[in-house]
Every structure is written in C-alpha cells, then in structure tokens.
Amino acid sequence: MTTRPIIPPQQIDAPLTRYSIFLVLTVADDGGSVAAVRSALAGTEDLVKDVSFRASGAQLSCTVGIGSRVWTRLTGLVQPAELHPFREIAGATHTAVATPGDLLFHIRADRHDVCFELERLLVETLGTATTTVDEVSGFRYFDRRDLLGFVDGTANPIGPDLPDSTVVGDEDPTFAGGSYVLVQKYTHRLAAWQALTTEQQEAIMGRRKADNVELDDVESGQKAHKTLTTITDDGEHDILRDNMPFGSPGSGEFGTYFIGYSRHLWVIEKMLERMFVGDPPGLHDRLLDFSVAQTGTCYFVPPAAMLAGLDDVGPAPTSSDEAPGPGPALAVPPQDAARGTLGIGSLKIPHPTSTTAGRTPR
Numbered sequence: 001m002t003t004r005p006i007i008p009p010q011q012i013d014a015p016l017t018r019y020s021i022f023l024v025l026t027v028a029d030d031g032g033s034v035a036a037v038r039s040a041l042a043g044t045e046d047l048v049k050d051v052s053f054r055a056s057g058a059q060l061s062c063t064v065g066i067g068s069r070v071w072t073r074l075t076g077l078v079q080p081a082e083l084h085p086f087r088e089i090a091g092a093t094h095t096a097v098a099t100p101g102d103l104l105f106h107i108r109a110d111r112h113d114v115c116f117e118l119e120r121l122l123v124e125t126l127g128t129a130t131t132t133v134d135e136v137s138g139f140r141y142f143d144r145r146d147l148l149g150f151v152d153g154t155a156n157p158i159g160p161d162l163p164d165s166t167v168v169g170d171e172d173p174t175f176a177g178g179s180y181v182l183v184q185k186y187t188h189r190l191a192a193w194q195a196l197t198t199e200q201q202e203a204i205m206g207r208r209k210a211d212n213v214e215l216d217d218v219e220s221g222q223k224a225h226k227t228l229t230t231i232t233d234d235g236e237h238d239i240l241r242d243n244m245p246f247g248s249p250g251s252g253e254f255g256t257y258f259i260g261y262s263r264h265l266w267v268i269e270k271m272l273e274r275m276f277v278g279d280p281p282g283l284h285d286r287l288l289d290f291s292v293a294q295t296g297t298c299y300f301v302p303p304a305a306m307l308a309g310l311d312d313v314g315p316a317p318t319s320s321d322e323a324p325g326p327g328p329a330l331a332v333p334p335q336d337a338a339r340g341t342l343g344i345g346s347l348k349i350p351h352p353t354s355t356t357a358g359r360t361p362r
Contacts, residue, residue: 006048007048007052007059007060007061008304009044009045009048009062009307009308010063010064010178010301010303010304010307011063012063012166012167012179012181012240012301013166013240014061014063014108015061015108016140016242017059017109017110017140018109018112018140019109019110019112019138019139020107020115020138020244020257021105021106021107021116021118021119021135021136021137022107022134022135022136022138022183022185022259023103023105023107023119023122023132023134023135024101024103024104024132024133024134024135024183024295025101025102025103025105025126025131025132025133026100026101026103026130026131027074027102027129027130028128028129028130028131032129033128033129033130036126036127037070037103037129038074038313039311040122040125040126041064041066041307041310042307042308042309042310042311044062044064044122044307045304045307045308047062047118047121047122047125048060048062048118051114051117051118051121052114054117055109055113055114057110058109058114059108059109060108060114060115060118061107061108061109062118062122063104063105063181063301064103064105064106064301064302064307065103065104065106065181065300066102066299066302067085067101067102067103067297067298067299068083068084068085068298069085070102070103071083071300074313075302075306075313077174078174080168080172080175080178080180080300081171082172082180082264082266083180083265083299083300084265084298085297085298086099086101086296086297086298087269088296089269089272089273089276090276091276091277091278091281091284092277092278092281092284093284093288093289094284094288094289094292094293095276095293096272096275096293097293097294097295099295099296099297100297101133101134101183101295101297101299103130103299104181104183104297106181106242106259107119108242112137112139115137134295136185136244136246136257137246138243138244138245138246138257139245139246140244140245146243146245146256147245147247147254148193148256148290149201150201150205150209150212151207151212152241152243152256153241153243154212156238156240156241157238161238164263165237165238165262165263166179166238166239166261166263167263168180168263169263175300175303176303177303178302179300179301180262180263180265180268180299180300180301181259181262181301182258182259182260182262182265182268182269182296183258183259183260183296183297183298184257184258184293184294184295184296185257185258185293185294185295186255186256186257186258186291186292186293186294187253187254187255187292187294188254188255188256189289189290192289192290193290202215203215203224204225204286204287205224205226206225207226214226221283222286223279225285225286225287228271228274228275228279229271229275229285231267231274237267238262239260239262239267239268239271240260240261241258241261242261243256243258243259244256245257255294256291261301265298268298275287276288
C-alpha cells in the first residue's frame with residue numbers, strides 16, 4: 001500500500017484549504033484538568049493521522065496555540081518572550097476587545113466533514129477539562145474573497161520570507177521554531193457596506209475590487225486599510241494570514257475570522273493599533289465602520305516536538321504562578337519593558353528585536 005503524505009503537526013504554512021474550523025477553549029484550573037489537556041495536546045498528531053487516513057487527499061492539518069494564562073502550567077516552561085494575554089485596544093470610535101481563550105485549534109482541510117471529525121475527536125478527548133468559548137466554521141468564498149467582495153491575503157510572504165516572518169529564531173532560543181498567533185472574529189454590517197459605491201469601497205480598502213491591484217497611498221489625511229496594516233518599523237514586516245469568511249444568511253450573520261501568524265507578536269499588535277487608534281490618532285481604519293471585532297485572543301504555537309512532549313511535563317505549578325486573564329490596557333511585562341515600549345492609545349507594544357523584510361498582508 002502506498003503511504004500518503006500527512007501534513008506535519010504545527011505547520012502554520014499548511015496549504016490554503018476550502019474549509020477551516022477555529023476552536024477556542026478555556027482550561028479548568030484543577031490539576032486533573034491540566035493533566036488531561038497535556039495528554040490530549042500531546043496526542044493531537046495521532047488524531048490527525050487517524051482522520052487523514054480515512055480521507056485521502058483532504059489536506060487535513062491542525063495547529064495548536066497555547067495562551068498565556070495556562071502556558072506555564074501546561075508546559076512547565078517560562079513564557080515565550082512576547083507572549084501575554086490579548087491587550088484591548090480602545091480607539092476613539094472602535095475597540096479591539098479582549099476575550100477569554102486558553103487554547104486555539106486551527107483546523108484546515110479541503111472537506112468540511114474532515115474538519116468536523118477532527119474537532120469532534122479533539123473535544124471528546126479533552127472532555128470536561130475544557131470549555132468551548134468560541135467555535136467558527138469558515139469556508140473559501142469564490143477566488144479567496146471575503147464577504148465584502150475583496151480578495152484576502154494576497155500579500156502573504158512566500159519563499160524564504162515565509163519562515164523569516166513567521167518562525168521564532170535565535171532571538172528566543174528556547175522557543176525557536178514556534179510562532180505567535182492572534183485571532184479575532186469580525187462581523188460585517190453587510191447592508192451598509194453594499195450601500196457604498198465600488199469606488200468608495202476601493203478607497204477604504206486601498207485596492208481595486210475586480211482585480212485586487214493596489215491603489216496609490218494618499219500623501220496625507222485618511223489612510224486606506226492596506227496602508228494602515230503595512231508595518232514599516234526598521235523595515236517592513238510580514239505576517240501570515242489564513243482568514244476565512246463565515247456566516248449564516250438566514251440569521252443575518254456575515255463575518256471574517258482573522259488569524260495572523262508572526263515571528264513577533266508586536267507586529268500584529270501594531271497593525272491593530274494603527275487600525276483602531278489611527279495613524280495619525282483619530283483617523284481610524286474606515287473598514288471598522290463596517291466590521292466589528294467580537295473577540296480577541298493571542299497564543300504561542302509551540303514546535304511539534306514540544307507539543308508532543310507535554311505528557312512528560314512534571315507537576316503543574318499553582319494558578320498563582322500564571323499570567324492574568326485578558327483585560328484592557330494590561331501593563332507591559334518586565335521582559336518587554338527591558339526591550340523598550342511604544343505606547344499609543346491604550347496599547348503598549350514592545351519594539352522589535354530584529355527586522356524582517358517584506359510586506360504585511362492585507
């Protein structure tokens with residue numbers, strides 16, 4: 001029998017697929033639940049293999065992210081240098097909210113039933129040790145467009161720029177090979193958006209709708225979405241996005257699930273700060289007048305070997321040893337303060353420790 005390739009665990013650059021599930025969970029605080037979660041996470045690769053064997057060619061993959069609140073108890077390690085709870089960003093008009101979330105499962109496949117089956121097995125394995133706080137099923141929409149009608153993610157890094165932009169290196173050697181991931185669920189005011197002319201929509205996005213060609217940046221005043229999400233601090237910086245539309249026309253729900261992987265969490269945070277606070281402050285991203293952030297959480301994606309080894313971790317420390325849960329305007333951790341901070345609005349962002357050429361995808 002020919003062995004069919006299985007996508008390696010924790011492969012953040014797994015192929016773009018037709019379907020995805022974004023599952024966010026919280027972990028119960030008792031020691032038994034922590035042990036159960038460790039065992040389940042360590043066995044994730046086996047579950048993926050079990051389902052993939054039954055669905056040849058579905059390109060099933062699963063990426064697991066672990067949040068700051070439970071990181072030390074689950075892994076027995078100090079936290080990665082930039083890991084912290086999602087920090088609420090409050091602009092004059094719109095807010096990027098912080099919501100609960102200890103674990104993220106990003107499940108991708110070219111068949112919805114395969115995504116469903118892996119999620120079912122994961123939830124069954126985790127049992128009462130976790131509680132589901134958000135669950136979104138996404139789908140590819142025509143030629144990779146969002147429900148606003150624009151192509152999404154075409155500026156993702158490729159080739160050697162991809163690992164340089166998304167994978168932690170020797171700046172944090174204990175966690176080299178991992179990645180930071182930030183997710184937000186946006187719902188769209190679709191009727192109001194569709195009431196705009198195509199030219200108005202294009203001015204907000206900074207791209208032509210039909211062919212996705214970039215429009216020129218304005219020299220002053222209100223910037224377009226694609227300009228605000230281009231980070232040029234000591235060079236331009238990439239993130240990898242695998243956003244997915246979701247919705248239910250019958251209930252009037254239309255949205256985009258944003259997911260961004262990055263070598264440096266501060267890059268995504270600064271992108272959001274420019275969107276919600278504005279650049280200059282007060283000129284927020286006009287896309288937010290039509291897209292409302294409903295959730296906000298961030299995680300570290302450990303390398304596959306670290307995830308598989310969680311069964312070997314010793315007794316969990318007490319909950320008092322852990323980071324606080326999500327909340328507005330959190331203080332900068334000491335390790336961030338040592339690197340310096342940039343404070344604008346209600347968000348404080350650590351300066352980069354290294355630079356990466358590229359462009360933030362929009």
